[in-house]
Amino acid sequence: MTSYKEIIKGGVWDNNIVLSQSLALCPLLAVTSTATNGLGLGIATLFVMVFASILTSLAKPIVSRAIRIPVNVLIIATLVTSTDLLLNAYFYPLHKVLGLFIPLIVTNCAILGRVEAFATKNKVIPSAVDALAMGFGFCWVLVVLGGVREVIGSGTLFSNASLMLGEKFYFIEQTIIPNYRGFLLAILPPGGFIAIGLLLGLKNSLERLKDKSQQTVEVM
Template sequence: MNSYNYRDIFWNGFWRQNTGLAQLLGLCPILAVSTSVVNGVSLAIATIVVMAMSNAVVSALRNLIPYEIRIPVFILIIAALVTVLDLAMNAWLHELYMVLGIFVPLITTNCIVLARVEAYAAKNPALPSAVDGAAMGVGLMLVLAVLGGMRELIGTGQLFAGIEMIIPGAHAVQVLPADYPGFLFAILPPGAFIALACLIAGKSWLEARNKAAQTSTGAGCVPAAH
């Protein structure tokens, strides 16, 4: 595959088929963990690692896996990788691991991971499959970072709360005035639904505007009849 193909694979996962804004997959972790930027991005990075590695492993073994039992085997591979990641986070990032809680091992059952393994990795070579998995994970990180930032800023007036769990000595950034009373609704589940709906609407608006601009540009390039 040439460089253009890889760019297309990445753009497809990052924006065109974004898991949170276009496919609407994995909404449980997206809505539950996006209370802050740190929580959302941390889970997204863990998901990127699992998706890239599981796609690569499944692609490498795809010709050895009988078609009839492919789904159980795929889940077994994903579960093994998630277990390694779960133990590593528990050992080296214990505070963050305790905050993310059950959502780290639940990456195993995240429909985003299994969907890409089945739809792409099982049919393509290892390197493009790894890029596809990483791109889908990066697209998820985009959603979780923006969604977490929106909810955290509106809800508490801060950004990057909990960053000290990853970078010792770092502190949250107080963006709004210190006497900002906060807006609890943004932190609660209804706030997550509304914020995600705004992001989906924004993506649809941007795509519609770009399509309209391309259409008008194409119409302007039509040569005049003589």
Template sequence: MSDIKKIAIDGLWKQNPGLVQLLGLCPTLAVTTSVVNGLSLGIATALVMALSNGSISPIRKFVPTEIRVPVFILIIAALVTIIDFSIHAFIEPLYKALGIFIPLIVTNCIVLARVESFAAKNDTAPSFFDGLYMGLGLAMVLAVLGALREIFGKGTLLSGIDLIFGSSASGLVIHFFSDYPGFLLAILPPGAFISLACLIAVKNHIEAR
């Protein structure tokens, strides 16, 4: 249990892939225009990471070193395809909103990095939890970043939640300002860089304290 606790702390805080390792920046900067988009892609990535780590760890000793990376990528691609088809089948509006970034989880460097650095060297249970908590740490960053950009960019929170729960959930959208003209910089890619830099600065300040 102490090992699992350490893995959780590393994934969620000490070695957070979005704030410390700075991996997976492509979806971090592109998808986080709203909290719904960011959290949805983050959860999908966490599932892929947990399942890929848990699948690769048991077979790590049987895979020749020369073909290790192609085999790992093949397993990751198969898992991403399953999740991609599932989202397309059951939550098609969200699938259209996230677009190409669901299949691109295959190329997300954080997924292969954890497989290579942890799952290929450790037992199944620790590897599964490492992938899970690293993925949840990234999902947390995507959600907070999406919330910040959405609040400043649109003056709302939870916009697009109807993509998941249907039109009846549109009443859950929070409007902070009336007649808010919007702040375009927060929605554009430079706003993503600035917001991420602020999150990193806050984390560093907390650790310095």
């Protein structure tokens, strides 16, 4: 049994859905034109991933291996539909912006893959922790990528957060570069590819530096 510390570290960094597994790139690149959009999709995906893992782990003793995958897909589809309806009812502006990418969470292979790889083999609490770590790892990449693209592209950060997420989020709306004319490439899909490439390069560089420091300590 892996420790909770290792599970969390793996989900957030070492085995990150985007930076290590290169999964869910389609919604990642399409939605992250702003940090607000990234946060909205990240929270929705996190919600689905956590409850899908919990329900799958609970259902494990009564679900036959022959029908396990269809049952897991059904669980995920039900949760995605519920999330879609909740967003439409209470966060309509955000739902309108995210559009098709909320229902497409069903096809996110990262969710089904993690449910199959972990939740079907472990108890409820470890499964929930693993899903929470994986979902948070996906969410922070969405927010960081969206924030970088938004600042470079528009000079703002978390623009329209109060309209999409509610008036309580007005305080996070920031104008980073006043009177900025913008840089269109950053908020277009090619800008997303460039930004994710730079983020992947940064992660790899940090891991190489960590490995070198560990080798130096061992030699000493």
